[in-house]
């Protein structure tokens with residue numbers, strides 16, 4: 001991809017209505033479960049960003065039939081649990097950790113060998129943590145340098161059901177284990193100490209799997225999946241991605257006079273940590289017309305600009321806002337006082353070292369910030385200086401967070417490369433411009 005430098009400048013208030021693209025997590029899961037079902041799954045509102053498109057290509061290479069039938073409308077004819085064919089070429093997941101790790105799980109339960117690869121960002125991310133449970137189930141890692149991509153996985157011929165306790169709260173780890181467990185006879189159990197997004201569990205149930213969830217200790221869950229189900233295709237309506245809506249949402253909070261409605265945003269409680277935090281900061285956000293769509297609660301979010309105050313964000317909130325820290329840090333830069341954001345260790349292994357990249361983003365634009373252990377401390381002010389050129393490190397969320405900072409700062413904010421925004425939020429530039437932002 002060619003780098004696309006972008007510049008954000010202050011402009012008048014943001015106004016109007018917008019609907020951000022479909023949820024990335026749900027779109028990727030719909031493609032993978034569709035590929036494992038017998039028959040045709042119809043997906044509406046699918047994210048047509050690079051991360052989902054790379055997953056679609058991988059499912060096709062594994063023997064499923066994937067077709068686009070209209071705008072954001074996709075159909076996928078699956079091969080059944082355990083029925084993947086051996087791909088002729090390496091599977092290229094581009095920038096997508098979710099697509100890659102969930103597909104590793106799905107392949108681990110099939111008697112085939114496949115090579116997994118991705119771009120420079122994905123090649124730098126840890127895969128050992130996902131290979132551990134998959135090897136216990138019976139898959140073998142044939143080639144990999146130090147648990148990183150490219151890697152070759154031989155799926156299990158006789159998968160074994162396991163009990164797995166993820167060492168870090170991670171929906172990807174949980175999901176990969178459950179997807180591999182689909183092929184095993186008997187019960188696969190995942191015990192997570194802190195609940196993470198539950199889209200895989202919900203969708204497996206939607207497709208007819210026997211899956212039970214019980215609370216575990218204070219904040220955790222115990223998930224039991226009965227193996228070797230026949231998955232029956234079900235229509236899937238993908239709600240708008242709350243992680244993508246976070247960018248126009250925070251932009252509307254910090255550009256004076258703004259009043260914006262973001263439509264049909266998914267309100268799954270395991271994804272709404274940012275809304276909780278912004279509420280504590282005094283943000284004016286109303287959830288209108290709460291309703292069910294495609295098995296998830298959604299709402300139209302009305303967001304109005306107003307003063308924000310600093311808060312302390314507890315580490316326990318991380319799983320419900322894991323992708324929202326760069327944009328929360330931008331909101332904190334505009335808040336009165338010192339915001340302390342705790343427990344950000346996992347940010348170091350996202351699409352970039354997001355803890356370092358977020359701190360650099362703020363610092364380069366005149367905001368006082370400090371990394372203290374795994375915490376980020378941000379000293380806010382009414383209007384940050386801006387004027388920086390932000391290095392985005394192949395990270396879509398760093399790119400969008402930096403541009404949002406620039407919509408309200410004294411001086412313009414530039415980013416070196418906006419091309420990765422297309423991984424999760426195609427149409428970001430156009431959507432922001434339609435609301436009134438100055439982005440060139």
Ligand code: S3P
Nearest residue numbers: 025098169170171172173322323
């Ligand atoms: C995701 C889980 C999270 C998140 C990612 C999407 C998912 O990753 O950061 O963007 O769809 O399961 P981890 O499982 O590594 O926390």
